[in-house]
Amino acid sequence: MSHSGGGDALYCVCIVISFKSLFKSGPPISFTCSKGEQADLNKILNYIYQISKQEHKKLSSYIEKSITKSTLSTTNVLVHNNAKPYQELYKSCIQNRINIKELSEQDLHKAFRLLKTIAFNTNDRLHASYMQKLLDEKLRRGGRNNYYINEMHKIYVKNRQFSRARELENLYKSGIEKDLPAIKTANIAGRSFMQIKSKAIVQKPFLFPKGGYVIVITSPFCGPSRRYTDWLKTKPNLFKLFSKHSSWLIPVEGEFNTRKVLSTNSENFPIEMKYAYKKNEWPEIGYWGTPTLYFYKDGMLKRQLVGWPPEGQEKLLLQNLKAIDLL
Structure with missing residues (x-):
């Protein structure tokens, strides 16, 4: 990467x-x-x-x-x-x-x-x-x-x-x-992610909740991803919204870098980065560059937001959140 x-x-x-x-x-x-x-x-x-x-x-x-x-x-x-x-x-x-x-x-x-x-x-x-x-x-x-x-x-x-x-x-x-690290996989039909639990990485199933939801493709090593998270933390209401209505997925890579992920998760609690298990579990996600935000309503993809420049994309972000009834 x-x-x-x-x-x-x-x-x-x-x-x-x-x-x-x-x-x-x-x-x-x-x-x-x-x-x-x-x-x-x-x-x-x-x-x-x-x-x-x-x-x-x-x-x-x-x-x-x-x-x-x-x-x-x-x-x-x-x-x-x-x-x-x-x-x-x-x-x-x-x-x-x-x-x-x-x-x-x-x-x-x-x-x-x-x-x-x-x-x-x-x-x-x-x-x-x-x-x-x-x-x-x-x-x-x-x-x-x-x-x-x-x-x-x-x-x-x-x-x-x-x-x-x-x-x-x-x-x-x-x-x-x-x-x-220790890895615990499971026989899961459908979407899944991998999460750091204690000293192991554990595969778990993922199900979309009803209503609006955001999947954030992110990386602890990506400057624009960090820039987006830092900006989000200056917006308490939006940070709270994303804490409840989003999942943050690291793209499928050749290393897990658990120490960096854990430190990033600690800085951004309760937002937690997890690992995508396989890309083909997310067929509607067509682009895995970071950061990319995918906006869903009842499990159906509605909108996409790519990147986070220094000036931000707040207007588009708010439009997308409104489109899936999270605002």
Whole structure:
């Protein structure tokens, strides 16, 4: 996860953002890899760069046009699908095209890093499995491999493949930077979140209450998220409203950073940050940049508010709260 600092940033975003919007976004990137040829790693890295450049440009255009028109949180809802171009890139240019054992050290490193980017954006266990094969080859050759082990560990955590992450911890104890805390998952049908309880992270079900409710996508490391919370604490009535009628979710990431989350929760009590378990449990949430607020009425999404600039977006926030009868 790449976060903005306090600065004048409006929002914090993941490494790569891709989305559909009401604005024209140009043609999708065409991946021209001939059938049967070996993977061209430099070409693949260039495609990844093109995806990143194109989608960040779309995001900036979306935010600028939406704020200018004051429609960001009404009918014009930002939706991203950052898995799709990476799924297509993997199928078109990587799958069954890399002879791992014949890769040079430089190309093995390059292949691992590009698979890491793909796996990060897709949360696809197939891509994590391929990344593991590259790690296995790196370990077979010996040398300093802590970077590779830790990046693999983060992908398993992000995919919620906790047993695989534990296997890495048990095999390479001294090489793991951040061991998983105790985790208690459950067989939950529907939405869920993960909450710090005592010394464990516990998965719990989520149900929307009747009436208005807000889901706040947030992060303790995001400057604009902190700016929004700091502003909210200067508005006692709104802070009380959010304490009762909202849930604050940290996007699915490769680390839990429990110490930082606990300290932030202590500062903002009774508002409590929890962890989203899996993004696909929230199909209507189309954008996970922080902060983003989703406004619901009887469990149905009605409005969206993206980002919190230095001057705030109080007018739009109040409009959205009124739209779901919380004001």
